[in-house]
Amino acid sequence: MTRPPAPVSALPVWEELVTAALLGTERRTPPGCAPGPDAPTRLLDAAALETVRRRASLRPARSAKRPAPAPADHRPPLPTAAARRLALLLADRSGVAGGGRRGTAPDLMELLPQWLAAANGHGYAAPAESLPALLDAARGRTDLRPAALTFAGPRALWLARLNPDWRFALRAAPGGDGALPRPEEAERVRRLWDEGLFAERVALLASLRARRPADARELLAGTWSAERAEDRLMFLDSLRTGLGPDDEPFLEQALADRSRNVRATAAELLSALPGSALAARMAARALTCVSVDRSRVPATIVVEAPHECDAGMERDGVVPKPPAGRGERSWWFGQLVEATPLATWTGRLGARTPQEIVALPVADDWQSELHAAWCRAAVRQRDSAWARALLGSPTVPEAGGPGAVSLAERAKLLGVLAAGERAEWVAGFIATHGLSEAFQLLGVCAVPWAAPLGRAVVDALDIARDAGNYPWSFSGVMGLAERCLDPSEAGRFDGLSAMADEPEDASPGAGGYWAEAFQRMVTTLRLRATMAEELAPAPAPR
Known part of the structure; x- marks a missing residue:
């Protein structure tokens, strides 16, 4: 009787050697070796031989087709000083691990969102050399993506097609790789809606709803009964954008949905009308x-x-x-x-x-x-x-x-x-009650803070320092103030940044912390002012 051939290992030799090295030769015999005390030595010999073989056995491959040239970006170039600033912002890795003291240096990464908003406001194009770092930053921080991709422009999409790590950019911009067709591309919209992944369909519906609310609603209505309950809930939530009376018939139908969560969301939307x-x-x-x-x-x-x-x-x-x-x-x-x-x-x-x-x-x-x-x-x-x-x-x-x-x-x-009334109310709150409960309220105020609100925050910080309060309890407000105060307020901190005498009942080291924090505040505010100047367009020649 003929014996069947020995089964071929499912793993290539190199992977088998790595597995044996990780598990140990007592538990996994290396390929081509006999069990025993010599197995470790034989494993190393086999690994050395395989390394040489792998390096020597590479064959020339047919070259891949060259990518199409990157599209042109016709927006005005970034001023030289602003381009240098962008490189510093993207390279910054400041931030203190373990909750330690930050020192007096500004947290540059926290200033990047403001810088991007200002650059987009001027309509600048991103320098080509900054695009990889900009995409990496947007990959790690979803809050940066809209502004970063707007600033990066069409060349970011070109790069994203070449690097899987940046594929988020293709789904975040209309026409990125066909994932988000433009509203007028009816055939591509329908194909993506019928065949796309769930995340692509959510992004498509949100994009379409922002531009053509009725088209988005009709697209959803066409497949509504065939969608899963959890998907219906996510899709229905997109109708919050542009919600209006024309949505009422569809939402009334959704009140009879099989899913309680879908019914509740439909009712919430209807009650907003x-x-x-x-x-x-x-x-x-x-x-x-x-x-x-x-x-x-x-x-x-x-x-x-x-x-x-x-x-x-x-x-x-x-x-x-x-x-x-x-x-x-x-x-x-x-x-x-x-x-x-x-x-x-x-x-x-x-x-x-x-x-x-x-x-x-x-x-x-x-x-x-x-x-x-x-x-x-x-x-x-x-x-x-x-x-x-x-x-x-x-x-x-x-x-x-x-x-x-x-x-x-x-x-x-x-x-x-309205933004002005909001700032005035919060300023009155802080003037009366201090900063202990103000952090959440400050977060809803427009940036930069209006002058009355900025003055109220500065005065309250000064009072907290003079009272010898525990300084670290105000670190959240300090961080907000660095990013949200009008840079013109920097001069008000000059006198506060000096080391003051600590009251007898103050927290140990409080004076040094407050001086350090106020110095960082001044540095950050002046840096923000410099950033604005660097981004300002050059005056037209006479």
Whole structure:
């Protein structure tokens, strides 16, 4: 009987040798060697022989087709000083491992987003030699990608086709490698939507929605019933961009979706359209729960929360099961009020203004629940009058306002206001309450900070230093201030950067930290001013 041939190893010889070296010759016999005490020596001999063979056995290969030349970038070139600055920003690896002290040197990588925004504002083209480092930076930081790819221009896409590490650029720009066709390329749009990977389809829908909202909605509607529930949820979320009355019929259909999460998202989007049928249904329900008792002095809002969550409420997005620690009736009530158009309450509560409505007392401890729901409604409906009323004055005790139940709620309400009013409110908050709770509020303010806000932050830092407060607790605000203060404020820190006498009850070493931090602040602000000057176009010759 003929014996079958010995099985050929599934791994090439080199991989077999590496495996034997990693596992040990007692556990894995090297190929071509016998087990025993000589196996380690034979393994090294075989590895040396294989190394020589691998190096000597390379054969000339047919050259690959040359890539097409990189496209031209016709934008004006970056000024020489700004190009040098960009190289320094991209090469910076500052940052202290383990939470140590940063010293007085600016954190250049944190200034890169501002630099890119300014360069794009001037319409400059990126220097060719900076493109690899720019793409590497954008690869590691997704927040940099939009500005970095805009600045890098068409040559970044050319490079991304040659390096798999940069393929993110191809999906982030229209027409990158066919992944994101332009809206007018109907055939390519349809092909990618029908055949693309999930991430490509999400990117395509988002891109199309930003330019042609109706086309994006029709594309989604065409395959809606065949999509998976988790995919439907992601696709539906793209309709937040450009949301309008024309989206209502599609969203009404989504209220009957099999997925509870899809139904809830559709209901949330519809409630952001004050004229939608869902908003009217929710208003009708909420009006049965809230009334004014005029027999009391002053007039008082009375709440009678719903006693059940019926099928109609569930269809309209009310989640029946409350989270742990919440009562069912208050949970249902909050969802009804949140989805009700805020204009409803003016008619229901005696033609009062939002400020007057918010000032009314609420019976039986329902005030926090009612006001918190109004806060969510004001954010969802982008209603600045209600946001202003719910925030109240920044100087009231605890600066909580009548309806802002948390710092997160206050930050969201501030986001509804115009940039100038937002900065003025936060400046008043800081002047009254200091910086201990201001970090989240400062994060929603436009950059550079308006002069009153910048002055309030500087004054509060000075007060914190003089009070001997624990210095590291303000490091977050310090970092924000370095990036967000107007560079013209640098002169205000000159006197603060000197070492001051420490109060007896100050934290050990606090004075040195504050001096160091203020010196870094001055250096960073002046560097930002220099960066702006370097990016400024040269004056036209006379």
